Amino acid sequence: MLEEDAPDRREFETGEMTRSALQFIRSGRRMRVERFSPRMTLLDWLRLEERSTGTKEGCAEGDCGACAVVVARERDGVLVHEPVNACITLLGQIDGGELITVEDLAENGVLHPIQEAMARQHGSQCGFCTPGIVMSLFAHYHQRDGETSRDAINDALAGNLCRCTGYRPIVDSALEVCKTGADDQFARKAAARLQALRTLDDKADVFVGDEASFFAAPASESSLAQLYMRHPDATIVAGATDVGLWITKKLTPLEKIIHVGRVAELAVIEDSAKGYAFGAIVSLARAMPALGAIDPDVAEVLRRFGSIQVRASGTVGGNIANGSPIGDLAPMLIALNATLELRRGDEVREIPLESFFLDYGKQDRRPGEFVRRLVVPKLPAGRHFRAYKITKRPDEDISAVLAAFCLQVEGGTIGEARVAFGGMAGIPKRAKTVEEELRGVSLADPSGWRAAAAAVDKDFTPLTDLRASAGYRSRVAGNLVVKALAEIAGVSSQVTRVADHRMLAHAAE
Numbered sequence: 001m002l003e004e005d006a007p008d009r010r011e012f013e014t015g016e017m018t019r020s021a022l023q024f025i026r027s028g029r030r031m032r033v034e035r036f037s038p039r040m041t042l043l044d045w046l047r048l049e050e051r052s053t054g055t056k057e058g059c060a061e062g063d064c065g066a067c068a069v070v071v072a073r074e075r076d077g078v079l080v081h082e083p084v085n086a087c088i089t090l091l092g093q094i095d096g097g098e099l100i101t102v103e104d105l106a107e108n109g110v111l112h113p114i115q116e117a118m119a120r121q122h123g124s125q126c127g128f129c130t131p132g133i134v135m136s137l138f139a140h141y142h143q144r145d146g147e148t149s150r151d152a153i154n155d156a157l158a159g160n161l162c163r164c165t166g167y168r169p170i171v172d173s174a175l176e177v178c179k180t181g182a183d184d185q186f187a188r189k190a191a192a193r194l195q196a197l198r199t200l201d202d203k204a205d206v207f208v209g210d211e212a213s214f215f216a217a218p219a220s221e222s223s224l225a226q227l228y229m230r231h232p233d234a235t236i237v238a239g240a241t242d243v244g245l246w247i248t249k250k251l252t253p254l255e256k257i258i259h260v261g262r263v264a265e266l267a268v269i270e271d272s273a274k275g276y277a278f279g280a281i282v283s284l285a286r287a288m289p290a291l292g293a294i295d296p297d298v299a300e301v302l303r304r305f306g307s308i309q310v311r312a313s314g315t316v317g318g319n320i321a322n323g324s325p326i327g328d329l330a331p332m333l334i335a336l337n338a339t340l341e342l343r344r345g346d347e348v349r350e351i352p353l354e355s356f357f358l359d360y361g362k363q364d365r366r367p368g369e370f371v372r373r374l375v376v377p378k379l380p381a382g383r384h385f386r387a388y389k390i391t392k393r394p395d396e397d398i399s400a401v402l403a404a405f406c407l408q409v410e411g412g413t414i415g416e417a418r419v420a421f422g423g424m425a426g427i428p429k430r431a432k433t434v435e436e437e438l439r440g441v442s443l444a445d446p447s448g449w450r451a452a453a454a455a456v457d458k459d460f461t462p463l464t465d466l467r468a469s470a471g472y473r474s475r476v477a478g479n480l481v482v483k484a485l486a487e488i489a490g491v492s493s494q495v496t497r498v499a500d501h502r503m504l505a506h507a508a509e
């Protein structure tokens with residue numbers, strides 16, 4: 001099951017080089033793992049196979065962070081330390097990375113500075129959540145390298161639940177340690193570690209298993225296209241922040257898994273005059289600077305998207321391909337008039353994003369077809385964008401309603417309007433009657449705004465579920481129309497918003 005380095009390459013019928021084992025770095029050694037269930041989670045492998053039990057299991061659904069570990073990788077030429085939830089990460093996803101768990105932090109019996117500060121400042125209470133908290137802070141320590149703040153630490157810990165409410169000493173410990181530059185064994189060995197990671201990058205397709213049951217991780221888009229055509233019944237996995245839960249919660253017996261996380265062509269972000277193009281496997285964390293540059297509200301919704309662990313693994317393609325009616329990206333990108341590229345075999349087609357969502361659980365995607373890219377136009381002059389994410393708690397919560405507005409304003413009057421909602425129907429959807437009502441509305445005359453707000457009820461008949469009642473959803477959606485108009489008319493978001501006023505409020509208003 002577990003062996004040290006022994007290169008194994010053979011030629012599959014695709015003609016590409018194929019490797020039949022995973023390889024990654026673990027405690028300074030190059031590891032090789034073969035013969036594993038395609039749906040084995042990283043947490044199960046750590047606890048049940050390697051017997052590294054420092055990493056704990058709490059919720060097994062990516063919410064609590066008890067299982068947080070760090071995967072170091074080279075991204076854009078730089079060594080990055082990404083915190084991931086091992087409970088919903090598949091073992092196969094760590095191919096090509098360096099896996100770091102809480103067992104690795106102490107050096108010659110001396111605690112890591114994060115561990116030492118947590119112990120000294122009484123940041124560890126029950127201790128069950130502590131390994132995950134330490135690992136999230138370890139990632140923060142390396143990623144921020146001395147540049148941190150209380151807000152940044154709170155964001156870094158949004159995905160780590162401390163049930164005893166001991167956050168004050170935890171955040172104090174983190175502030176003390178993370179405000180100094182990273183100075184530990186990992187920082188000292190950074191160059192050698194990067195070099196070791198580069199030697200893993202063999203550009204070979206990974207295929208572990210047989211035609212009936214396998215974990216595959218193609219290295220190129222053409223390999224992916226061929227493999228998926230051959231196995232259209234396989235499950236595509238990108239970050240597994242959705243699929244991981246099918247395994248741990250629904251116990252879905254997935255036999256054929258195609259992990260797209262190694263396809264280099266799908267990891268590219270392009271910035272052109274037309275807009276930004278995001279390859280499907282660009283993580284939400286990597287997409288944040290570019291998407292956030294379109295408008296500060298996009299940045300704020302993304303800051304509240306899951307947690308730092310979810311954003312490190314979850315991808316823009318996964319957030320669209322899952323067809324979720326409550327995904328955060330879709331309504332914002334529909335309002336921004338984004339297009340989606342799909343590929344099946346050698347055929348690539350481009351469609352408006354909104355037409356991808358056909359019905360609840362049904363998308364315009366044929367067998368063997370995968371999401372390739374998302375192209376998001378930048379905001380032209382005279383367009384105003386607003387997005388609001390309504391949840392029961394500010395952090396790490398799925399939207400009850402997400403409203404996104406893109407309004408063209410000329411001489412104080414609204415021209416073209418694109419308005420989209422999540423959480424109001426079985427799919428993310430444009431509010432076409434609201435849009436019609438908005439055309440010609442004067443920003444100077446609030447008496448005309450109510451008709452547009454009321455039109456929400458013509459566009460949607462929302463459901464009642466655990467997140468919100470139908471009545472609440474309709475009410476809040478109408479109110480958000482008024483709020484967007486008020487803000488675009490010039491009312492400061494300091495007045496209209498309780499907490500998350502537009503980050504660039506002063507520049508934008």
Ligand SMILES: Cc1cc2nc3c(=O)[nH]c(=O)nc-3n(C[C@H](O)[C@H](O)[C@H](O)COP(=O)(O)OP(=O)(O)OC[C@H]3O[C@@H](n4cnc5c(N)ncnc54)[C@H](O)[C@@H]3O)c2cc1C
Nearest residue numbers: 062238239240241242243306314315318319321327328371
């Ligand atoms: C704790 C937690 C918090 C979350 N918070 C939020 C939140 O705030 N907002 C939100 O919108 N979502 C949230 N999510 C859901 C999830 O993180 C997102 O939907 C994420 O973007 C999914 O991306 P992924 O790469 O992990 O998808 P995966 O789980 O890998 O895949 C999701 C689906 O898309 C398919 N798929 C993936 N990539 C492709 C592709 N390239 N082509 C074709 N099909 C593909 C898969 O087969 C699967 O059906 C949360 C999840 C968790 C566990």
Ligand code: FES
Nearest residue numbers: 058059060065087
């Ligand atoms: S066990 Fe709770 S996030 Fe993994």
Ligand code: FES
Nearest residue numbers: 125126162163164
């Ligand atoms: S450390 Fe476990 S509940 Fe706070």
